[in-house]
Amino acid sequence: MNPRRKKRLTLAVALIAGVAGVASLLLYALNTNLNLFYTPYEIVNGKKDTGDKPEVGQRIRVGGMVTVGSMIRDPNSLHVEFDIHDAAGGEITVTFDDLLPDLFREGQGIVAQGVLIEGNKLEATEVLAKHDENYMPPEVAEAMGQTHEKLDYSEQAEKPTYN
Amino acid sequence: MWKWLNSYADPQRSYNLAGTLLPWFAGLAIALIGVGTIWGLLFAPMDYQQGDSFRIIYIHVPAASMSMAAYMGMATASFIGIVWQIKAADWAAASIAPIGAVMTFIALFTGATWGKPMWGTWWVWDARLTSELVLLFLYLGVIALYASFEDKVLAARAAGILAIVGVINIPIIKYSVEWWSSLHQPATIKITEESTMTGDMLYPLLMNIFGFGMMIGALTLVRFRAEVLARNGMRPWVRELANAEATK
Numbered sequence: 001m002n003p004r005r006k007k008r009l010t011l012a013v014a015l016i017a018g019v020a021g022v023a024s025l026l027l028y029a030l031n032t033n034l035n036l037f038y039t040p041y042e043i044v045n046g047k048k049d050t051g052d053k054p055e056v057g058q059r060i061r062v063g064g065m066v067t068v069g070s071m072i073r074d075p076n077s078l079h080v081e082f083d084i085h086d087a088a089g090g091e092i093t094v095t096f097d098d099l100l101p102d103l104f105r106e107g108q109g110i111v112a113q114g115v116l117i118e119g120n121k122l123e124a125t126e127v128l129a130k131h132d133e134n135y136m137p138p139e140v141a142e143a144m145g146q147t148h149e150k151l152d153y154s155e156q157a158e159k160p161t162y163n
Numbered sequence: 164m165w166k167w168l169n170s171y172a173d174p175q176r177s178y179n180l181a182g183t184l185l186p187w188f189a190g191l192a193i194a195l196i197g198v199g200t201i202w203g204l205l206f207a208p209m210d211y212q213q214g215d216s217f218r219i220i221y222i223h224v225p226a227a228s229m230s231m232a233a234y235m236g237m238a239t240a241s242f243i244g245i246v247w248q249i250k251a252a253d254w255a256a257a258s259i260a261p262i263g264a265v266m267t268f269i270a271l272f273t274g275a276t277w278g279k280p281m282w283g284t285w286w287v288w289d290a291r292l293t294s295e296l297v298l299l300f301l302y303l304g305v306i307a308l309y310a311s312f313e314d315k316v317l318a319a320r321a322a323g324i325l326a327i328v329g330v331i332n333i334p335i336i337k338y339s340v341e342w343w344s345s346l347h348q349p350a351t352i353k354i355t356e357e358s359t360m361t362g363d364m365l366y367p368l369l370m371n372i373f374g375f376g377m378m379i380g381a382l383t384l385v386r387f388r389a390e391v392l393a394r395n396g397m398r399p400w401v402r403e404l405a406n407a408e409a410t411k
Contacts, residue, residue, distance in 0.1 A: 009246045016327060023331045027342075035344040036289040063344060101283030103212065111287075111346050128282045133351040135217060135360040137208030 037063035037111050041090030044120055056116050062092065063111040063130065071106055084110060092120040096127050103129035172249045175400050178391045181384045188381035195374030203367035210364075219277045221368055224352075225375035227270035230298060231333050233263035233379050237305070238330045241323030253319030254394060256326060257309050258386035262379055264302035271295060282346055290339035291347040294332060301329040315394060 027034070031049075038047075038060055046053040054060045064084035072081045078097050085091040094112050104110065109132065114124035136144075171177050203221035210217035237259040244252035274292070275285045286292065305322045312318030340349045352358045358365055395401045 005246060005248075008248075012242060012246050012327060015324070016330065019328050019331050023335070027335070034290050034342075036287070036346055037344055039344070063346075101281070103281050103283075126284070128284055128287065128346060130346055131212060131281060131348055133348045133359050135210050135213075135220075135351060135364055137361060137363070138211040139208075140361055141211030 037061035039086040039088065039090060040064045040084055040092045040120075041086050041088035043092055043116070043122075044090045054116055056118060059113075059115050060122070061111055061113045062094070062122055063109065064090075064092075065109050066104070066106050067091065068106045082106075084112070092122060094122045094124050094127070096124040098125075098127075100127055101129040103131055172251050174251060174391050174395050174398070177251045178388055181388050181391075185381060185384045185388075188377050188384060192374055192377035192381050195370050195377060197374075199367045199370030199374050203364075203371060207364050207367050208361075213281055216277070216280055219273055221371050223270060223273040223277060224368060225371040226266050226273065227295065228372055229375040229379055230263055230266035230270050230295075231336060232376060233259055233266055234298060234302070234326075234329070234333060236379075236383075237263060238326045241319075241326040244319055245323045245327070250316070250319075250394070251391070253315075253323065254390040255383070255387055256305075256323060257319065258383050258390050259379075260302055260305045260309065260322075260326075262382050262386070264299060264306060266375070266379065267295065267299040267302055271299065287346045289345035289347055290343045291336065291345050294336040294339050297332055298329075298336060301325070301332060305329075 038054060040062060042048075043054055043060075043062060062084065064086045067083040067085050070083035074080070078099065079095065080097075080100065081093060081095045083091050083093050094114070096112070096114075104127065109130035111128045111130055112122060112124040113126040113128075114122045117123045171180060200221060204218050207218070207221075209215050237256045240252045240256035240259065243249055244256060271292075274295075278287075279285050305326050308325055309315075309318045309322040312321065339345060340347050351360050352365070352368070360368070392401055392404075
């Protein structure tokens with residue numbers, strides 16, 4: 001390899017290494033700020049590394065699994081209330097006054113955006129369904145005991161608590 | 164080996180090689196995308212949660228993964244072009260850029276139309292979606308830089324540096340869903356372990372991914388040939404080619 005090419009190669013490799021270094025430092029500094037949401041555990045106990053906790057009145061996103069059996073639906077309005085939890089053991093209550101996404105089910109992962117009105121209660125203005133990376137035909141899901149029945153919105157099924 | 168490879172840096176040889184390869188890439192692309200799409204959209208079983216809506220995966224995932232693969236291809240070509248000063252590599256990089264930009268756009272667009280019915284929103288500023296949007300801007304930047312210099316050697320150098328710097332975004336896109344919490348779910352197709360998708364859904368998806376790869380290859384070859392001709396318009400062999408084409 002002639003000296004000119006060698007020099008250019010060194011420069012190009014140094015460029016890539018430099019940018020990679022800058023980017024990793026940047027991402028390291030931003031760290032948890034790049035997370036889309038708090039987990040319920042972090043809202044109750046603070047973040048693991050920094051310990052910072054969202055304050056009451058703060059506008060945040062929270063993500064977790066809807067606790068099975070926690071769904072309470074107001075029969076006269078769109079108001080719903082449900083708990084979400086995470087694997088670390090945190091649990092908070094979410095209230096919402098609008099239409100839930102189609103994929104919303106008990107046991108489903110969701111991301112709710114709203115205002116924290118109490119230490120463990122979020123008044124959501126937006127609820128998004130988060131789905132996982134598993135895809136399978138209904139028969140396979142049934143065989144694995146993973147059927148996710150859609151919530152029934154019909155008149156007959158209406159009852160104050162949803163189990 | 165190097166000597167043999169180097170001979171393809173010659174514009175005429177690379178032009179002819181691209182012409183020979185083109186029908187293979189195009190044929191494979193049409194066959195794979197045709198079978199994969201029909202299989203995926205009509206015959207693959209529907210998903211237990213998302214029903215038929217999940218079928219948009221057969222366009223979304225191939226476009227998204229190939230938008231990243233095309234970027235790597237473009238950056239590699241730029242790297243070769245800058246270090247070894249091989250013009251053919253610069254032309255190849257310039258030919259890939261718009262195709263990659265379109266792939267990125269398709270990935271973002273299909274992602275938004277999939278996100279609306281499933282998540283409940285067109286867009287959310289999570290790490291995966293944002294970094295994919297940055298990829299689109301990188302492509303647009305490379306295209307703009309290459310277009311804004313009259314001197315194409317200079318243009319290729321400027322665009323090439325941006326392309327090489329932008330490579331850092333690729334691992335960020337790939338691992339964004341693992342490093343940070345996001346609305347977008349982690350990868351379904353895994354290389355080291357079993358994919359979290361049943362075979363009858365997975366095979367058409369893999370066919371479409373390879374099909375999209377072949378399609379990008381074919382389109383790049385077409386654009387590369389045009390770029391070679393545009394950059395070598397004064398060469399005798401291009402003039403001969405043009406005359407032969409005119410008398411036909």
